[in-house]
Amino acid sequence: MMESLFYIAALVAVMSTVAALTRANAIHALIYLIVSLLAVAVLFFLMGAPFAAALEIVIYAGAIMVLFVFVIMMLNLGESGVAREQEWLTPRNWVVPGVMAALLLLELILALRHAPALTSGISVDPKAVGLTLFGPYILAVEISSMLLLAGLVGAYHLGRRFIVRREKR
Amino acid sequence: MAIWLIPFLPLLSATLLMVSTGRMPRSLTAVLGAGSVGLAALLVALLAQGFLADGQVREVTLWTWMAVDNFTPRVAFYVDGLTIVMMSVITGVGFLIHLYSIEFMWDDESLCRYFAYMNLFVAAMLLLVMADNLLLLYLGWEGVGVCSYLLVGFWYRDADNGKAARKAFVVTRVGDTAMALGLFLLFTELGTLDIQPLMVAANANWQVGDTLPIVATALLLGGAVGKSAQLPLHTWLPDAMAGPTPVSALIHAATMVTAGVYLIARNYQLFLLAPPTMQAVAWIGVATLLLAAFTALAQHDIKRILAYSTISQIGYMFLALGVGAFASGIFHLMTHAFFKALLFLAAGAVIHCLHHEHNIFRMGGLRTRLPVVFWSFLIGSAALAALPFTSGFYSKDAILLSAWEQPDIGPWLWAGGLLGALLTSIYSFRLVFIVFFGEAQTEPDRQPGWRMAGPLLLLCLLSLIGGWFALPLSGVFPENGHAQVNHSVEIISIATPLLGLLLAYLLFLGRQLSIDKLLASPTGQALKSFCLSGWRIDNLYNALWVRPYTNLAHWWRNEPIDQLYNAVVAASQWSHRTLLGLQTGELRWYATSMVFGLVLLLAIMLRNAT
Amino acid sequence: MGGLQIPMTHVLLLAATLFSCGLLGLMLRRNIIFMLMSLEVMLNAAALAFVAAGAKWGQADGQVIFLLILTVAAAEVAVGLGLVLQIQRRFKTLDMDQANRLRG
Numbered sequence: 080m081m082e083s084l085f086y087i088a089a090l091v092a093v094m095s096t097v098a099a100l101t102r103a104n105a106i107h108a109l110i111y112l113i114v115s116l117l118a119v120a121v122l123f124f125l126m127g128a129p130f131a132a133a134l135e136i137v138i139y140a141g142a143i144m145v146l147f148v149f150v151i152m153m154l155n156l157g158e159s160g161v162a163r164e165q166e167w168l169t170p171r172n173w174v175v176p177g178v179m180a181a182l183l184l185l186e187l188i189l190a191l192r193h194a195p196a197l198t199s200g201i202s203v204d205p206k207a208v209g210l211t212l213f214g215p216y217i218l219a220v221e222i223s224s225m226l227l228l229a230g231l232v233g234a235y236h237l238g239r240r241f242i243v244r245r246e247k248r
Numbered sequence: 249m250a251i252w253l254i255p256f257l258p259l260l261s262a263t264l265l266m267v268s269t270g271r272m273p274r275s276l277t278a279v280l281g282a283g284s285v286g287l288a289a290l291l292v293a294l295l296a297q298g299f300l301a302d303g304q305v306r307e308v309t310l311w312t313w314m315a316v317d318n319f320t321p322r323v324a325f326y327v328d329g330l331t332i333v334m335m336s337v338i339t340g341v342g343f344l345i346h347l348y349s350i351e352f353m354w355d356d357e358s359l360c361r362y363f364a365y366m367n368l369f370v371a372a373m374l375l376l377v378m379a380d381n382l383l384l385l386y387l388g389w390e391g392v393g394v395c396s397y398l399l400v401g402f403w404y405r406d407a408d409n410g411k412a413a414r415k416a417f418v419v420t421r422v423g424d425t426a427m428a429l430g431l432f433l434l435f436t437e438l439g440t441l442d443i444q445p446l447m448v449a450a451n452a453n454w455q456v457g458d459t460l461p462i463v464a465t466a467l468l469l470g471g472a473v474g475k476s477a478q479l480p481l482h483t484w485l486p487d488a489m490a491g492p493t494p495v496s497a498l499i500h501a502a503t504m505v506t507a508g509v510y511l512i513a514r515n516y517q518l519f520l521l522a523p524p525t526m527q528a529v530a531w532i533g534v535a536t537l538l539l540a541a542f543t544a545l546a547q548h549d550i551k552r553i554l555a556y557s558t559i560s561q562i563g564y565m566f567l568a569l570g571v572g573a574f575a576s577g578i579f580h581l582m583t584h585a586f587f588k589a590l591l592f593l594a595a596g597a598v599i600h601c602l603h604h605e606h607n608i609f610r611m612g613g614l615r616t617r618l619p620v621v622f623w624s625f626l627i628g629s630a631a632l633a634a635l636p637f638t639s640g641f642y643s644k645d646a647i648l649l650s651a652w653e654q655p656d657i658g659p660w661l662w663a664g665g666l667l668g669a670l671l672t673s674i675y676s677f678r679l680v681f682i683v684f685f686g687e688a689q690t691e692p693d694r695q696p697g698w699r700m701a702g703p704l705l706l707l708c709l710l711s712l713i714g715g716w717f718a719l720p721l722s723g724v725f726p727e728n729g730h731a732q733v734n735h736s737v738e739i740i741s742i743a744t745p746l747l748g749l750l751l752a753y754l755l756f757l758g759r760q761l762s763i764d765k766l767l768a769s770p771t772g773q774a775l776k777s778f779c780l781s782g783w784r785i786d787n788l789y790n791a792l793w794v795r796p797y798t799n800l801a802h803w804w805r806n807e808p809i810d811q812l813y814n815a816v817v818a819a820s821q822w823s824h825r826t827l828l829g830l831q832t833g834e835l836r837w838y839a840t841s842m843v844f845g846l847v848l849l850l851a852i853m854l855r856n857a858t
Numbered sequence: 859m860g861g862l863q864i865p866m867t868h869v870l871l872l873a874a875t876l877f878s879c880g881l882l883g884l885m886l887r888r889n890i891i892f893m894l895m896s897l898e899v900m901l902n903a904a905a906l907a908f909v910a911a912g913a914k915w916g917q918a919d920g921q922v923i924f925l926l927i928l929t930v931a932a933a934e935v936a937v938g939l940g941l942v943l944q945i946q947r948r949f950k951t952l953d954m955d956q957a958n959r960l961r962g
Contacts, residue, residue, distance in 0.1 A: 085864050089872045096876055096899055100883035105891050112895055119876075119906055126869070126913040131905075131921045138928055143898065143935050150939045151891060154946055167888050167953075179843045180882035186850045187874035201916035211918035212925065219922070223929040230933025237940030833958030835893070840885050 085125050092118035103164035105151045109144060116140040127202035251308045251325050254291050254335065255374035257284045258367040265364035274359055281363025282346040285370050289339035296332050300720060307380065321441060324380035329720035333578055334377035334510055337585045341502045342370050344703035348593050349494040351699040352600055356492075362402065366498065369395035373503050377510060382431050382441040385511070389427070389475065392504045393420055399499060400491040412490035419484035423474015427511075430467030437464070447517040454521050461521035468515060469525055469532075472508030476562045479536040483786050485559055489551040493596030496551060501558050501592050502585035509565045509581050513574045516725065520572070527657070530570025534664035537563025539783060541671035545678070546779030549606045550595050553679055556782075557632060558588055560668060564647050567665055571658070573650030574725040580643035583714045587631035587640055590707035594625040597700055598683065601692035608679060613688030620696060622684045624704040629680050631711040633673035633745045639714030641745075644669060648741045652734065662737070666744055673748020674755075681757040869910035876903035889952045890945060894938045901931045 092115050099111035116139045123132035212220060261284030265277060272280070299306070309324040327335075346366060353362050372391025379385035401413030435441055437460055438449040454461045472478070477485035488500050499505070512519055512529065519526055537560040544556035561584045568577030598614065598621055599605060615622045631640035648669070651661040696704070766772045778784065830841075876899060883896030905927045912920015942952065949957050 082864060085868075089868075092872065093875055093879070096879045100879060100887070100892065100896060100899070105889070108892065108895060112898070115876075115899070116902065119902055122869075122872075122906065123909055126864075126910060128909050128913060128921050128924075131909050131924045134925065134928060138932065139898075139902065143932060146935055146939055147891070147895070150942055153943065154891075154952070164889060164892075168886075175840065175885075177882065177886075179840060179847060179885060180878045182847050183843065183850070183881060184874060184878040186847065186854060187878070188871065189854055201913070203912065203916060203918050203921060207918040208921045208925075212922050216919075216922050216926075219926055223926050226933050227929055230936040233933075234936040234940040237937070237944050835890075835954045835957075836885055836888065843881060843885060 085122065088118045088121040088125065091115075092122065101168070103161045103168065105164075106148070109147055109151070113140050113144050116144070129202070130205035130208050251295065251306060251327060251378070252310055254288050254295070254339070255371045255378065257288045257291075258374070259371035260284065262364050262367035262371060265360050265367065268360060270358070270360040272360060274354070277360045277363055278350040278354075281367055282343065282350055284367055285339060285346045286343045288370070288374070289343040292332075292335045292339045295327065296336055299327070299329070299332050303720070303723065305723075309380075313384070318439065319435070321381050321383040323384060324442075325378040326380040326443065327378060328724055329722070330510075330513060330578060330724045331377050333582055333719050333721065335374060337582055338370060338373050338377065338503050341585050341589050341707070342373075342498055344706055345494050345498045345502070345589060345593065348497075348596070348700050348703040349492075351697050352494055352596055353492060358402070362399075362492070365395055365398045365402070366495070369399070369499060369504070373507070376507055379443075381443060382434070382446070385443075385514075386428070386431060389471070389507060389511075390424065392499070392507065393417065393424065393475075396420075396488070396499050396504055399495040400488045402491050402495065406490075409490040412484075412487040416484040416488045419481050420474045423471045423481050425470075426467045426474070427471025430464050430471065433460070433464045433467060443514060447515070450518050450521060456521050457523060458521065461518060462524055465515075465519050465522040465525040466528070468511060468518070469529060472511045473532065474508075475511075476505050476508030476566070477559050478508070478532050478562060478566055479539060480785070482536060482540065482559050483782065483789060486552050486555045486782065489549070489555050493551065493592060493599055496555070497589045497592030497596065500555065501588040505558060505562060506565065506581045506585070509562065509569065509577055512566075512569045513578055513725075516569075516574050519569075526570050526572065528570070529566050530651075530654070530657070530661055533563045533566030533568075533570055534661055534668070535563075536560065536566065537668040538664055538671070541668050541675065543779050543782045544675040545671065546776050548608055548780075550598065550608050550611075550679065550683065551592075551606060553608070553675060554588070554591055554595055557591075557672065557675065558584075560672060561588065561632070563668070564644060564665065567651055567661060568647040571647075571650045571654045571661065573647060575719065575721045576643065576646040576650055578721060579719055580640075580647055582717070582719070583631065583639035583643040583711070586707055586714045587628045587638075587711040590624055590704065590711050591628035591632060593700070593704055593707065594621050594628060597621045597624075597696045597704065600700070601694050601696065602690050603693065605690055608682045610689045611683045612686040613684070614692065615684040617688065617692050618695065620701050620704060624708050625684065626680060627708045627711055629676040631714075633676045633748060634669060634741075635673075635745050635749070636742055637712075637715070639711050641742075642715030645738070645741055649734070649737065652737050666741060669741065669744045670748045670751075673745040674752045677749050677752035678756045681752060685757055866910065866914055870907055873903045873907040873910065876900075876906065879903075888955050890942055890954050891952060893954065894935065894942070897934065897938070898931060901927055901934075 095111045095114040095118060099108045099115060102108035102111060116135060120132045120135035120140070123129075123135055261280050264280060265272070268277075270277075295306075306327040307324065308327075309322050311323050313321045313323050346363075349362065349366065353359055356362065369392055372388045372395060374388070376385055376388030376392060379388055397413050397417040400416050401410045403409050404413075431441060434446060438446055438453065440446055440449060450461065474481045485500060485505065489496055491500075519529070540556045540560035540563060544553050544560065547553045547556060561580070565577045565580050565584070568574070568580060598611065598618065601618060601621075602611065605611065627638070631638040634640040634644040644665075648662055648665050651665055652658050654661060767776055781787065880896045880899030880903060883899065884893055887893055887896065905924045908920045908923040908927070910920070912918065912923075945954075945957055946952060951957075
């Protein structure tokens with residue numbers, strides 16, 4: 080029963096991802112992507128990682144995707160954007176990347192063939208995660224904080240110049 | 249008395265003139281240029297008077313030049329009779345030429361540069377003759393070489409003059425290299441370059457006929473041959489006539505070209521240890537004097553004739569040195585300085601008054617138009633041809649007598665010298681007859697002023713009475729008194745120049761013998777052009793050295809080594825252009841290529857795993 | 859709450875599939891917004907593999923790494939979307955094939 084839950088979620092994840100990446104309309108694609116992320120969150124939960132599942136929903140599906148929504152709304156692509164995207168999705172453009180991706184997938188499957196281990200089914204609670212995070216991984220936390228700061232400064236910088244240029248005009 | 253002042257005065261003047269860079273008034277430039285040499289001449293006269301009175305050799309050490317281990321050359325002067333003679337010639341004749349130059353060069357825009365070079369030359373030449381050691385001598389030797397280069401190329405706006413200067417510099421450099429090697433050899437073998445200790449050491453360590461003195465003197469002879477324009481390095485002197493005429497008089501007739509003679513005379517004890525070198529000196533002298541005399545016969549540029557005659561006369565000096573008659577050689581050096589300077593200055597006056605005309609066939613009839621110049625030239629030519637009772641007569645006669653007395657080869661050397669004397673007489677009077685007699689071709693537009701005429705007259709006097717000077721050389725060279733004077737030899741050597749004069753008269757003035765008919769024949773034509781080109785020696789050297797060298801230089805100019813590097817450059821540029829195609833600037837293309845690489849890597853890893 | 863006994867291979871297979879899908883999107887789409895979405899998918903797939911590995915050993919490290927990946931994704935999206943705005947302003951298009959000023 081629980082196993083079938085996993086496979087259903089996995090199927091949802093793959094299908095919604097494929098759908099997300101083939102949409103012409105950015106907002107539609109975004110909704111599919113959110114579905115995909117939610118499916119992955121379910122998978123996390125099933126694999127005994129509730130904290131990761133919660134974060135997946137809150138940060139990934141929530142915060143990050145909202146950013147996308149904001150940007151898409153700012154750009155205001157409209158109907159012409161959709162038409163153009165459809166034009167860009169002709170089969171001719173599919174061939175080389177498709178073959179590449181298929182090859183990569185094939186190779187990964189080949190590489191996985193000799194690994195029949197099971198997931199342990201042991202739930203790792205948020206407390207353990209927190210202890211590990213601020214224990215051995217404290218340096219990584221500091222580094223990621225720097226990374227976030229860099230991202231913040233970068234985003235601010237890019238956005239600020241955008242505004243200044245506009246004012247000049 | 250401060251001996252060091254003598255070379256210092258011209259040096260100071262040269263420095264002042266150089267620093268002024270022509271901003272000095274012309275009159276001050278002239279006064280400074282000529283005056284410094286005149287003052288030096290005065291000091292030399294005082295010095296000579298003192299020397300004649302007491303006969304003391306004067307040695308002055310100014311400072312130690314450098315001290316490297318046991319090599320401590322000093323800046324020191326050694327003044328004996330030989331040096332006195334040389335200094336007198338350099339400053340005396342030099343002063344007259346400087347005085348003459350004032351008028352000759354007055355209209356030239358670079359008067360200041362001219363006098364700066366000339367004074368520098370006088371300073372370097374004095375350093376050469378006064379040097380106590382061979383290294384200091386070499387400094388002066390190279391100094392005069394540089395000044396010669398600068399003055400030959402004085403009118404540098406004409407590329408040919410620059411070429412002549414370069415030729416003079418490079419050809420003498422060949423000899424100088426040999427000389428430098430000789431100095432190295434002497435120092436390594438004898439441990440000193442101070443001339444007097446060197447002679448003592450040479451006599452103590454070497455026997456007559458040893459190999460080392462022969463090699464060392466041969467190398468020194470190389471330097472002397474280069475500087476004194478002897479065979480086979482004589483080719484630079486005729487071209488050096490590109491410089492102003494007073495320069496030719498001072499540097500290329502009176503002083504610098506005789507430096508080789510001085511070098512051999514100064515180191516005569518060394519040369520006496522090497523009889524083969526002495527013989528070589530004599531033969532080089534004879535060969536050069538004959539070749540140059542023949543060549544002078546055919547020239548038509550007044551200065552080139554005089555240049556070849558200079559080469560020829562220095563050949564006499566070499567002959568004298570070669571047969572051991574050092575005093576005669578120096579004697580001839582002095583008289584030659586007088587009459588050749590006179591001839592050059594007179595020729596300069598002709599050129600000056602005839603709008604820079606050099607071709608003797610476009611002159612003529614100047615006897616009445618330029619009387620002062622004519623008489624000067626006549627007296628100079630008489631002395632050059634060694635007509636009796638002129639200065640050249642006494643010195644050349646002494647040389648021929650010494651040559652005759654040489655055992656074995658003596659008569660041959662004497663005969664060569666005699667033939668040379670005949671030729672000398674013919675070409676000098678050919679010059680006189682063509683330039684000053686006959687019909688006028690070009691009218692002179694001015695007469696020489698007193699600054700030109702004065703030196704000419706003084707040099708006339710010196711050329712006439714120079715033969716009666718008793719040189720204070722007895723303490724310098726070994727005595728070789730003429731034991732028995734051979735009267736028939738004397739008479740022949742007196743008669744020869746007269747015969748030459750007669751021949752020249754018949755050929756060029758009286759027209760009793762037609763030279764034109766002789767020259768019209770094919771053989772005559774060939775002979776004339778052969779002589780005119782200086783026996784094609786220039787062509788030979790061009791073919792042997794100059795052209796291979798320039799060809800090589802041209803080849804290198806294409807930079808064959810660089811081709812290699814250019815190929816590397818071309819290869820990298822080609823690969824750059826090729827790889828540029830990959831740099832599309834499209835993000836997706838980059839992503840795809842990364843994936844391609846990833847697929848490839850994974851494939852390799854999988855293959856290795858299984 | 860107890861975890862699930864699923865063959866590790868299957869989870870990793872899913873991760874690989876998602877990763878390939880993301881890669882395909884990255885190579886395929888010319889619109890930079892879709893390229894950024896593809897990147898998110900790929901990061902997510904990697905995170906899935908980590909969490910699965912953590913689950914296999916019952917260790918918290920997998921989730922810690924997931925957290926770090928989350929941070930990277932957040933930072934990347936912030937900068938990336940800033941760039942999107944700039945590109946739209948500069949080139950008046952979101953077509954990355956047009957923004958090829960780096961062409962050699």
